Amino acid sequence: xxxxxxxxxxxxxxxxxxxxxxxxxxxxxxxxxxxxxxxxxxxxxxxxxxxxxxxxxxxxxxxxxxxxxxxxxxxxxxxxxxxxxxxxxxxxxxxxxxxxxxxxxxxxxxxxxxxxxxxxxxxxxxxxxxxxxxxxxxxxxxxxxxxxxxxxxxxxxxxxxxxxxxxxxxxxxxxxxxxxxxxxxxxxxxxxxxxxxxxxxxxxxxxxxxxxxxxxxxxxxxxxxxxxxxxxxxxxxxxxxxxxxxxxxxxxxxxxxxxxxxxxxxxxxxxxxxxxxxxxxxxxxxxxxxxxxxxxxxxxxxxxxxxxxxxxxxxxxxxxxxxxxxxxxxxxxxxxxxxxxxxxxxxxxxxxxxxxxxxxxxxxxxxxxxxxxxxxxxxxxxxxxxxxxxxxxxxxxxxxxxxxxxxxxxxxxxxxxxxxxxxxxxxxxxxxxx
Numbered sequence: 001x002x003x004x005x006x007x008x009x010x011x012x013x014x015x016x017x018x019x020x021x022x023x024x025x026x027x028x029x030x031x032x033x034x035x036x037x038x039x040x041x042x043x044x045x046x047x048x049x050x051x052x053x054x055x056x057x058x059x060x061x062x063x064x065x066x067x068x069x070x071x072x073x074x075x076x077x078x079x080x081x082x083x084x085x086x087x088x089x090x091x092x093x094x095x096x097x098x099x100x101x102x103x104x105x106x107x108x109x110x111x112x113x114x115x116x117x118x119x120x121x122x123x124x125x126x127x128x129x130x131x132x133x134x135x136x137x138x139x140x141x142x143x144x145x146x147x148x149x150x151x152x153x154x155x156x157x158x159x160x161x162x163x164x165x166x167x168x169x170x171x172x173x174x175x176x177x178x179x180x181x182x183x184x185x186x187x188x189x190x191x192x193x194x195x196x197x198x199x200x201x202x203x204x205x206x207x208x209x210x211x212x213x214x215x216x217x218x219x220x221x222x223x224x225x226x227x228x229x230x231x232x233x234x235x236x237x238x239x240x241x242x243x244x245x246x247x248x249x250x251x252x253x254x255x256x257x258x259x260x261x262x263x264x265x266x267x268x269x270x271x272x273x274x275x276x277x278x279x280x281x282x283x284x285x286x287x288x289x290x291x292x293x294x295x296x297x298x299x300x301x302x303x304x305x306x307x308x309x310x311x312x313x314x315x316x317x318x319x320x321x322x323x324x325x326x327x328x329x330x331x332x333x334x335x336x337x338x339x340x341x342x343x344x345x346x347x348x349x350x351x352x353x354x355x356x357x358x359x360x361x362x363x364x365x366x367x368x369x370x371x372x373x374x375x376x377x378x379x380x381x382x383x384x385x386x387x388x389x390x391x392x393x394x395x396x397x398x399x400x401x402x403x404x405x406x407x408x409x410x411x412x413x414x415x416x417x418x419x420x421x422x423x424x425x426x427x428x429x430x431x432x433x434x
Contacts, residue, residue: 150318196265255286346386351406
């Protein structure tokens with residue numbers, strides 16, 4: 001049975017257990033969709049496994065009636081329910097896709113809190129002869145559907161190892177993980193169909209054009225050639241690269257290449273997009289362009305897992321952040337809750353050319369100051385009330401005849417939270433705990 005489905009949803013409610021497939025008129029010149037000769041053609045449960053074989057393993061999970069609703073490939077809107085199906089027709093005329101089951105029944109789920117990834121006591125140990133390294137140490141957390149989830153930590157913290165496990169490139173030593181309804185160890189092929197991955201290191205073919213790189217990747221994923229060209233042009237527009245479509249990648253800037261890699265990972269409309277250090281090595285303007293692109297992809301209802309060691313990037317983009325260090329999960333919360341978890345209320349930054357130990361000791365002995373840290377040519381002071389203690393700080397500087405080049409009072413940042421949790425900065429430097 002030939003079906004021109006490009007994407008769709010399965011939406012369920014409690015009922016008799018019957019399943020029907022409902023199609024609708026195709027969009028963007030894709031023709032009719034829905035598994036039959038015309039739109040809105042219904043089929044009984046016995047026909048569904050033949051039309052959409054990917055659904056078969058999950059029919060026993062539903063135990064209720066479900067309706068398949070075809071949609072245009074260019075249309076994305078909230079499903080509002082706990083099962084989602086995305087499909088495309090291969091060049092051989094066969095349907096492909098995946099079912100994502102987010103919860104058990106309509107009565108026990110909370111749409112706003114649906115989990116699309118679940119990790120339970122995950123560990124990964126690398127052994128090299130007599131040497132053992134625990135890269136991931138008993139990590140547990142959930143990622144909510146539709147959020148931008150940040151994994152934040154210094155180099156070597158275990159972020160990339162967690163991503164490699166979730167993208168099926170590594171098997172965990174112990175623990176369990178689920179992407180949608182799929183078990184990471186037992187169902188890696190199913191997981192690969194619903195994820196997109198943009199690795200830290202570039203994998204673009206520099207001699208091919210931007211268009212040809214996307215075309216090659218789309219063919220690897222067996223995307224219907226009748227819709228692939230339109231999809232490529234849509235992605236090039238999204239990346240602001242339409243005018244460079246036929247330029248060799250080696251002529252593109254670093255920021256342009258990164259944006260091309262990100263939309264390439266999105267070519268099959270994955271439910272989850274993994275971005276491993278997406279802006280590393282980019283200049284500030286290119287970083288901001290990538291940020292805008294990540295936000296636009298998330299508005300397409302795609303869950304994004306972002307690893308970074310840039311604090312401003314995590315704070316700008318992420319709905320929730322998980323701090324990871326030495327393979328362990330330190331804390332997970334929204335950016336605002338993380339900052340409010342600090343015992344200090346304000347951060348005072350004082351620019352200095354140099355500071356002696358006697359001045360540092362006097363500042364640390366001052367009541368009302370929770371911590372004093374020297375970061376290159378800047379003193380970073382944590383205080384409950386910055387405005388109240390500032391005159392005392394200025395008095396100490398004057399007493400020791402130490403000039404100040406700048407003074408600023410601000411609210412705590414994500415980096416301040418990381419220093420509070422670990423005593424170290426993300427770049428590996430020492431930081432004083434508040």
